[in-house]
Each structure stands twice: as C-alpha cells, then as structure tokens.
Amino acid sequence: MATDRILLEFTLGKFDELFALIGGVDDETANRRPDLEGANSLYGIGTHVLGMMRYWSCTTNRGVEVERDREGEFSASGSVAELLERAAVERERFETDVRSVDDHAVPANKPAGRIEPWLVSCHGVLMHVFEEVCQHLGHAEVTRDLLASGR
Numbered sequence: 001m002a003t004d005r006i007l008l009e010f011t012l013g014k015f016d017e018l019f020a021l022i023g024g025v026d027d028e029t030a031n032r033r034p035d036l037e038g039a040n041s042l043y044g045i046g047t048h049v050l051g052m053m054r055y056w057s058c059t060t061n062r063g064v065e066v067e068r069d070r071e072g073e074f075s076a077s078g079s080v081a082e083l084l085e086r087a088a089v090e091r092e093r094f095e096t097d098v099r100s101v102d103d104h105a106v107p108a109n110k111p112a113g114r115i116e117p118w119l120v121s122c123h124g125v126l127m128h129v130f131e132e133v134c135q136h137l138g139h140a141e142v143t144r145d146l147l148a149s150g151r
Contacts, residue, residue, distance in 0.1 A: 001121045004123060008098050011130045012091065014116075015049070019087045021144060022046045023080060031077045034146035040074050045140050047084050048073040049133060050090045056129050057097035061122045063108025098126060 023032055023149050030043045040048075051073045058064045104125035110119050118124030 002102055004126070007123070007126055007130060008095065010130050011126070011133055012095070014130070014133045014137050015053075015087075015091060015094075018049060018140055019046065019084060021137070021140050021151065023084050025080065025144065027079050029142050029147055030080045030083070032147055034143055034151045036146070036151065039142065039146075040139070041077065042140055042143055043068075043077055043080075043083060044074040045143065047076040048088065049136050050086060052132055052136075053094050053129055054090060057094050060107045060109055060111065061101045061125050062097055065109075128139075 022045075025042060030046075031041050033039045033041045033044075047072070051068045051070060054066050055068050058066050059068075101122045103121065104124070105122050107119060107122055107125050116128070118128050
C-alpha cells in the first residue's frame with residue numbers, strides 16, 4: 001500500500017497547529033462565538049475538523065461507516081482538555097486510516113451525488129482533507145483574533 005508521506009505529514013502538521021491554537025485558549029473562549037452572524041466557536045471548528053477527517057479517511061476511503069452529526073459539530077461545546085484528548089485519538093485513527101489504503105485505489109464508499117474530480121482516488125480524498133484542515137486552521141485563526149479583539 002502506497003502512502004504519500006509528504007501529504008500525510010503536511011496534513012498532520014496543520015492539524016497539530018489547529019489544535020495547538022485551540023489549546024492556547026481557555027474553555028470560555030473556546031466555546032464563545034464572535035459577534036457575527038453565522039460565526040462558529042473554536043470548539044465547534046475543532047469538532048467539525050475531527051468529524052470531517054474521520055468521515056473522509058474512514059467512511060469514504062475505507063468504506064467503514066462512522067457516525068457523524070455534521071450540523072451538531074458546529075454547535076458542540078465542552079472543555080478544551082476534552083477536545084484535545086479526542087483530537088489525539090482521532091489523529092492516530094486518521095493516520096491508521098491513511099496507511100490502510102492504497103493512494104491510487106478508488107474510494108470504497110463515494111458519497112452519493114458528489115462528482116468532485118478529487119473523488120477518483122483515495123489520494124484525491126486525502127488532498128481534500130488537507131485542503132479542509134488548512135481552511136479551518138485559517139478559520140480558527142480569524143476566530144481567535146476576533147475573540148481577542150472583543151468581537
């Protein structure tokens with residue numbers, strides 16, 4: 001099974017940055033939303049990233065169904081310590097998922113109705129995960145900065 005080590009390391013690096021950012025705030029800050037319509041909390045962003053990564057790496061690429069409440073991810077709340085513990089577990093699961101598939105294989109469980117070009121291979125799906133982790137890291141950085149400014 002071929003695993004793109006560089007892609008895996010980049011993804012895990014951005015994942016680690018995201019959860020270090022969340023780990024750098026207290027519980028109240030992590031659960032607060034900026035005063036903007038539709039804004040998400042840092043806790044919600046982190047919870048969403050955990051669900052997103054597991055969905056694409058396990059359910060889509062491996063065909064192993066994992067329960068996910070995508071809408072609930074954004075409204076989740078709790079302690080930073082608990083979220084960081086979950087992140088450590090999910091990080092290991094993600095790495096196991098990635099190592100258990102051939103990058104060139106077709107995903108085992110493509111989502112119905114999705115026709116994105118990256119769905120042609122497990123590697124393409126992992127590129128999408130990397131894209132999403134980077135996007136949500138930026139989302140979290142802006143959220144943290146808004147919260148720090150009192151918004």
